[in-house]
Amino acid sequence: MSHTGGRVPDYESERRLAELRQTASQTGRVEGKGVAVQGAPFPQASPADGYYGIPLLKEPQWKKEVPLYFFVGGAAGASAIIASSAGWLSADRDLVRKARWIAAAGSVLSAALLTKDLGVPSRFINMLRVFKPQSPMSMGAWTLTVFSASSVSAALANFLRAKELSAGPLILLENGSGMLAAASGLIMSSYTGVLIGATVVPVWNRHVGTLPMHFAASGLNSVVSILELMGHEDNRALNRLALAASAYEVAQGVAIESKRDRVNRPLQKGASGFIVRIGGLLSGPAPLALRIAYAVTGNKKLRRAAAVSSIAGSLLTRFGWMSAGKASAKDYALPLRPTYSKPEAPIKLHERQDRAIKTSA
Amino acid sequence: MTTTGFLTDSTLCIGCKACEVACKEWNQLPDDGYEWSGHSYDNTQALGHSTWRHVKFVEDTPEPAVGGNLGEQLPAWSFSSDVCKHCEVAGCLEACPTGAIVRMEFGAVFIQPDICNGCSYCVVSCPFGVVQRNEEDGRAFKCTFCSDRQRAGLKPACAQACPTESIRFGPLDELRDQAQDRLKKLAARGIEDAVIYDPTETSVEGIHALFLMRGDPRTYNLPQQPEVPTIYQKKGWTSAVIAAGSMLALALLSFLGESK
Numbered sequence: 272m273s274h275t276g277g278r279v280p281d282y283e284s285e286r287r288l289a290e291l292r293q294t295a296s297q298t299g300r301v302e303g304k305g306v307a308v309q310g311a312p313f314p315q316a317s318p319a320d321g322y323y324g325i326p327l328l329k330e331p332q333w334k335k336e337v338p339l340y341f342f343v344g345g346a347a348g349a350s351a352i353i354a355s356s357a358g359w360l361s362a363d364r365d366l367v368r369k370a371r372w373i374a375a376a377g378s379v380l381s382a383a384l385l386t387k388d389l390g391v392p393s394r395f396i397n398m399l400r401v402f403k404p405q406s407p408m409s410m411g412a413w414t415l416t417v418f419s420a421s422s423v424s425a426a427l428a429n430f431l432r433a434k435e436l437s438a439g440p441l442i443l444l445e446n447g448s449g450m451l452a453a454a455s456g457l458i459m460s461s462y463t464g465v466l467i468g469a470t471v472v473p474v475w476n477r478h479v480g481t482l483p484m485h486f487a488a489s490g491l492n493s494v495v496s497i498l499e500l501m502g503h504e505d506n507r508a509l510n511r512l513a514l515a516a517s518a519y520e521v522a523q524g525v526a527i528e529s530k531r532d533r534v535n536r537p538l539q540k541g542a543s544g545f546i547v548r549i550g551g552l553l554s555g556p557a558p559l560a561l562r563i564a565y566a567v568t569g570n571k572k573l574r575r576a577a578a579v580s581s582i583a584g585s586l587l588t589r590f591g592w593m594s595a596g597k598a599s600a601k602d603y604a605l606p607l608r609p610t611y612s613k614p615e616a617p618i619k620l621h622e623r624q625d626r627a628i629k630t631s632a
Numbered sequence: 633m634t635t636t637g638f639l640t641d642s643t644l645c646i647g648c649k650a651c652e653v654a655c656k657e658w659n660q661l662p663d664d665g666y667e668w669s670g671h672s673y674d675n676t677q678a679l680g681h682s683t684w685r686h687v688k689f690v691e692d693t694p695e696p697a698v699g700g701n702l703g704e705q706l707p708a709w710s711f712s713s714d715v716c717k718h719c720e721v722a723g724c725l726e727a728c729p730t731g732a733i734v735r736m737e738f739g740a741v742f743i744q745p746d747i748c749n750g751c752s753y754c755v756v757s758c759p760f761g762v763v764q765r766n767e768e769d770g771r772a773f774k775c776t777f778c779s780d781r782q783r784a785g786l787k788p789a790c791a792q793a794c795p796t797e798s799i800r801f802g803p804l805d806e807l808r809d810q811a812q813d814r815l816k817k818l819a820a821r822g823i824e825d826a827v828i829y830d831p832t833e834t835s836v837e838g839i840h841a842l843f844l845m846r847g848d849p850r851t852y853n854l855p856q857q858p859e860v861p862t863i864y865q866k867k868g869w870t871s872a873v874i875a876a877g878s879m880l881a882l883a884l885l886s887f888l889g890e891s892k
Binding site: 395406 | 669671674677678680688690691692723726727728729730731732747748749750751752753755756757758759760761762763764765766767769770771772848850851852853855856857858859861862864865867868869870871872874875876878879880882883884885886887888889890
């Protein structure tokens with residue numbers, strides 16, 4: 272009786288080996304514990320897999336500053352709209368003041384973030400070399416420039432007015448630059464959807480028709496929530512705006528989830544899908560439910576919770592879309608399709624081998 | 633000036649990579665490191681900021697039949713030197729916010745290195761995945777069509793170094809005719825699966841670097857329907873206008889109830 276270790280073959284072990292053998296001969300590959308079959312066997316160049324499955328498109332090279340800018344710029348833009356609307360129609364001067372300051376601070380931070388992401392930050396000024404309507408990036412740079420100048424001057428005029436200095440010209444300055452800030456703010460909060468939508472990245476250009484609205488709703492949702500947390504949790508107008516924005520985000524989430532195909536996959540699966548989904552839940556259903564509960568019970572804690580949820584959701588949404596874009600550019604199969612925006616059955620990597628086996632049989 | 637172009641004929645390519653080396657040497661491009669890709673003899677893998685010519689190695693090895701016999705299908709090995717397509721309507725050029733990317737007098741799409749600020753918007757606007765930002769340098773780079781050499785009356789470095797005339801350089805119109813002639817010659821020899829890659833029917837409206845190869849161009853990572861992303865803008869800006877209008881209306885309506 273030897274004790275060299277090892278196992279004694281039994282019925283179960285031999286059955287398993289037979290099973291492996293059968294799977295291998297049927298499918299050409301075997302999934303198993305500790306064996307990563309992803310990418311194995313080595314892909315061959317083929318019309319379906321392209322050149323060895325190497326992505327045809329380049330991954331977006333934007334870093335974390337860009338989704339952060341989408342969040343800050345979107346919120347700042349919406350803030351300028353609230354400032355002007357409230358300044359015009361509401362008696363709440365404190366709300367106007369805070370909204371003006373958020374817009375101004377946000378615009379400066381936006382410019383800083385955008386500059387930091389540039390490969391050559393000292394050349395930010397080159398953005399203003401040309402005015403190019405066919406480039407959303409150029410339109411964005413000009414919008415941000417106008418928005419920064421006008422929102423900062425509106426905030427300063429507002430500040431000086433509060434000090435009761437020569438009111439006449441200051442009112443004119445605040446209203447004039449405030450209007451300009453609101454007008455450019457409308458573009459600020461929505462154009463980023465055009466910016467990423469009008470690219471070759473499949474998951475982005477698929478949604479180019481809704482991304483600007485999605486981002487605008489997200490920006491409005493976040494800044495209304497910020498203002499609420501800054502002491503305006505009794506303002507009914509803000510609550511109405513947040514309700515509308517959250518309701519829109521629910522519809523957006525349903526639209527994203529209802530179509531399941533390879534183009535939409537980064538919005539639903541993997542790390543990017545996780546961020547998009549959490550972001551969507553925190554922007555849409557969660558704050559909507561909390562605000563309805565607030566309307567019923569009058570409990571301010573619920574409204575504050577809704578505000579916090581909306582802010583987090585808005586931030587995650589932009590990061591989610593950015594990572595979904597990166598995942599989408601890496602999907603080698605999408606740009607090889609005749610019209611990749613149309614839903615199709617997913618192509619399997621080993622489809623070719625299946626065909627080969629069938630031919631030889 | 634005449635619009636010049638490349639005609640890269642895969643049926644003449646011997647996979648020597650002289651074009652890659654010539655391009656790197658003339659343009660003084662950094663190396664890409666030494667990594668084994670496992671994909672045939674190709675360790676470069678794709679075009680990028682430091683790779684402006686890239687030889688693709690496409691192996692077609694049929695499944696052996698019972699007894700190891702390959703049957704009717706024979707193994708094939710083909711090579712094709714990829715390059716920036718210098719599109720008629722170029723996504724990178726349309727997208728560039730600084731005006732750094734321009735059209736040269738002989739039709740090339742050129743990134744002016746003294747203007748580019750590295751915003752990397754061109755990277756997501758190229759339907760062929762050619763342009764890339766060099767993260768160390770900060771700017772975006774791609775094939776210049778050897779604009780410097782062309783201005784001096786010389787061929788681009790890759791075409792100059794090619795030993796088999798697989799890379800032809802000349803007036804674009806003539807190259808289109810030459811490609812048709814070559815197709816006929818190949819067909820006469822019994823090679824009937826050769827195709828010319830020149831997507832004129834899409835929004836790219838044609839390219840200045842034509843390709844001739846056997847089989848499906850997608851095997852060489854050439855998209856069937858390359859589109860310049862400018863075509864998505866109308867839908868995008870419409871959505872932005874709707875978003876702006878609704879937001880303004882909502883804001884005004886919400887505060888209307890809270891009158892002074």
